Amino acid sequence: MRISRYIPVIIIVITLSISCEKYNVDVVDYNKVGQGLFIVNEGNYGNSNASLSYYEPNSLLINDDVFTKTNGFPLGDQAQSMTIIDSIGFILVTNSSKIMVINTKTFKHIATIRGIDSPRYMLTISNTKAYVSNMYSTSITIINPQTYSVIGFIKVGKPTEQMVKWNKYVFVANWSLGNTIQRINSETDSLIDSLIVSYQPNSLAVDKYNKLWVASDCGWANNKPIPSLTLINATNFSIEKEYKFPNNRISPSHLCINGTKDTIFFLTGGWTNTGEGSNGVYKMSVLDDQLPDIYLIPQGNKLFYGLGVDPVTSNLYISDALDYVQSGWIYRFRANGIPIDSFKTDIIPGYFCFQP
Amino acid sequence: MRLLITIVLQGIFVLELFAQTLKDTISISTVDVVASVRITERGVNKTVIDSLILAERLTSSVSDILAKHSLIFIRSYGQGLLATASFRGTAASHTQVLWNGINVNSPMLGVADLSILPVFFADDISLYYGSSSLVKSGGALGGLINIENKPDWNNKLKVSLVQGLGSFSNNQTYAFIAFGNSRFQSKTRLFRESSINDFEFKNMESGSFEYMKQKNADFQKYGLMQEFYSRIGYNNLFSAKVWCTITNRNLPTLTTNESIQAESKEYQNDNSVNIVVDYKRITKTGSILITGGGTSTNMLYFSGYEDGNKKAYVRDSSLNKTAQYFGKVNYLVNIAENIGFQTGIDFNYSSISNINTIKMIEDTSVSYCANRTEWSGFARLSLQISNRWNCFLIAKQVISDSILIPVMPSFTVEYNALKAKRLVFRTNVARNYHLPSLNDLYYPSGNPLLKPEKGYSADFNVQFNHNYSFLKIDTKLSFFASIIDNWIVWKPSEKINTWTAENIKTVFSRGFEYYIGLSGNIARWSYHAKANYSYTRASNKDTSSINNSKDNSYGKQLIYTPFHVYNLLINIEHKKYYCNYSINYTGNRYASSDNNVNSLKPRYLLNDVEIGKNIAVNNFNFDVQLRINNIFDIQYQPFFGRAMPGRNYGLLVRLNFSK
Secondary structure (H helix, E strand, C coil), X not given: CHHHHHHHHHHHHHHHHCCCCCCCCCCCCCCCCCXXXXXXXXXXXXXXXXXXXXXXCCCCEEECCHHHHHHCCCCCCCEEEEEEECCEEEEEEHHHCEEEEEECCCCCEEEEECCCCCEEEEEEEECCEEEEEECCCCEEEXXXXXXXXXXXXXXXXXXXXXXXXXXXXXXEEEXXXXXXXXXXXXXXXXXXXXXXXXXXXXXXXXXCCCXXXXXXXXXXXXXXXXXXXXXXXXXXXXXXEEEECCCCCCCEEEEEECCCCCEEEEEECCCCCCCCCCCEEEEEECCCCCCCCCCCEECCCCCEEEEEEXXXXXXXXXXXXXXCCCEXXXXXXXXXXXXXXXXXXXXXXXXXXXXX | CHHHHHHHHXXXXXXXXXXXXXXXXXXXXXXXXXXXXXXXXXXXXXXXXXXXXXXXXXXXXXXXXXXXXXXXXXXXXXXXXXXXXXXXXCXXXXXXXXXXXXXXXXXXXXXXXXXXCEHHHCCEEEEEEHHXXXXXXXXXXCEEEEEECCCCCCCCEEEEEEEEEECCCEEEEEEEEEEECCCEXXXXXXXXXXXXXXXXXXXXXXXXXXXXXXXXXXXXXXXXXXXXXXXXCCCEEEEEEEEEXXXXXXXXXXXXXXXXXXXXXXXXXXXXXXXXXXXXXXXXCEEEEEEEEEEEEEEEEXXXXXXXXXXXXXXXEEEEEEEEEEEEEEEEEEEECCEEEEEEEEEEEEEEEEEEEECXXXXXXXXXXXXXXXXXXXXXXXXXXXXXXXXXXXXXXXXXXXEEEEEEEEEEEEEECCHHHCEXXXXXXXXXXXXXXXXXXXXXXXXXXXXXXXXXXXXXEEEEEEECCCXXXXXXXXXXXXXXXXXXXXXXXXXXXXEEEEEEEEEEEEEEEEEEEEEEEECCEEEEEEXXXXXXXXXXXXXXXXXXXXXXXXXXECCCCCCEEEEEEEXXXXXXXXXXXXXXXXXXXXXXXXXXXXXXXXXXXXXXXXXXXXXXXXXXXXXXXXXXXXXXXXXXXXXXXXXXXXXXXXXXXXXXXXX
């Protein structure tokens, strides 16, 4: 039959007539002025869906996924934190082993800093030097934030997490399976000494009285020790006081300090909305002798994941990760716990970066 | 590679000239498979993967075949990497995989990696949808994949050697030898596959938007399968089968990863041994089947790097060992001409051990061991009420570690609207339970209070087939609905920094599936055309989502569950030449539970073509096949950040000898 001759042609025509969706790389141009707030949405591990949101408190406008919309490609996998130097933003993407550098007004990608194993937090030391902590490496990476390049390493022998600078010293939390705070001389980039605190110190802050506050979650074992806050004298690097929590089901994290450095805030529970009814956001004066009896803001049926304190207004920003696979929400509160409003961001909002 | 293709094409035509001088013998058989009419199989919504596909795609993995020629959604993390199967919007753990009657799902993870098994090692692959799986096993809330090996009692000697070469240094070697007589048969299969797997792809997830080569994605796979079959008379059948695999895979990073640490390594090595021995006695009124077997797997995962002194630094490393032992007795009897009864008892013991070394700090290994003993019994009654009406009842009872799981009942009614069962209406309702995996229960600190996942399902299908003089048609339309309660989800626990499994979700999955197969001859051309389409709506019905006004996941499609899937295969044969053209479409999927448009993963349509030629000389059969995958060089990702190869080529040469 003659039709048989046309079979290959028919197949090709059918195939070509079926369209395929192309990757969309249309981009949006922004040019933001004013003091907005960046929200780093961690995304799901292994899914490369981390994102960056930009919130403008004055106009209450939230701009979602500004990095991808501006640049046409995603931020990466598991974005942890962000640091701003002048108008340059450094977004640390842990599971993509890179720091994405952007213009904080236009959100345009400027550079990618590679060669960092698992970047977690960045601490500015000077115009030409910043430290980057690593979750899966035993060194702190030194970068030059002006040339966007790695310029050195500090061997510390342990994974590193949050860092805080006080005078010439940098205090480093060895969170992941660690129990120490390390002290580094930022002039010589050398490890000086370390101090044992409760297991898994996750966040740090220095108050107006030159005291270093450390929150330790004590890990996840069923029979884990009691979590605590540790107060360290930054001057002589010695423990002054340990604030033990009532039981090992209350784990503090996301310790923050206000702009006047006289009040600390922290989350307990975090991660989960099951179990402890006493979980939520806690507020504490740096002069208090004991832990607060009750939360400032209860977690309720939410899933508090991140906490930030506006250094100017002291307003609280609390993220709710919901089920971890949908757009999270941010709740704003005044420092006294009175709610302001809420807005939606993206998957697992975890870090708040206020423009200096 | 293009030069190679040219040479092969010319070679095929030269061979054609040569073959014209030789006597004409059989080509690869294009066997049309119809549903079995055994009493145990009647009343079942089942699809058999066409033997034509198995014969001509024997160097593919089972996951590849199912992705392209069935409606199962294969969750693949990349070429050669972990691939699991999901039916009808359910999870991969809701799919049971049986190999010659024993469950090869990992008792630790609850899923089976289908990328490890090559089609070359399977004689028969059947898919049991929804509650139809209860005729084979409990716990398959989505469905069941049944892989079987069979003897050919007429065989005296058959030898087959297959060599495949493909893009990205893909090298496949297969060997098969079967010998015996009408009382004893032995089949031995060996395979080796390796690939550097350094395909080029356009990286749209890094700022460069450039083409780059996939790194650290090479793999080596080895396999051995030995089968012995024996029968005394025609009533006593013995068989023993062993299947061993060794799979070493490097794991590529995500496309967003820009690590430049050259020494960085991530790999996974899997070894497995599966053994099954059975005895079947056929009586005048039925049969009894006694099966024993076991599986053993070792899986080593490593993520880390080496320093200049070759000292390894571990980011994350785990060594997992699993063992399962099975025992089964299955008795089938035809009580009367219109009544069949089947009953059986299953025993399954699973044990696992896990050693997890976290990070590079000393003394941070975490380990756990766990085991589980399951007993189950079932009964199935088949009633032919009239010439047109049949009904089937199943009741299955499982006892897991002394805990009685509620009965799993299933009821099916079948109506034959036309004579010779050409038009069949079938409906089924059932309840099924899926036990948590041992990881769900015990890792890392575990949740031993987990309940089994509970599924209620209903299925209605219409099947029609007929042989016209010029056309054979086989078609089936199925509607399905299921509610799965206590769906297990891993989420961060109250013990900070760890995740545990919890009974959280309720999922309502419904949709329909359509299949049509046409075959026939036009002039001297023969053709087969097979098409599948499914629409699946699998939505979250977790009521806690409603209670939180910010939670937008209620009623939304489950993540990575495509609404639309379809595929088409057209096979044309003419004078020992054949051409297979297949297309495979996977629709849009969301990666967020609130179905945020930003999380939408693009649909993709892939086109593959094979052309080949069979040449027979005396007892030898020679087959050359050229294959082009992803003809239009589509850049696609089943999962975000997981690169897949564009257009690629394969050449396969097969030499068969049979006596």
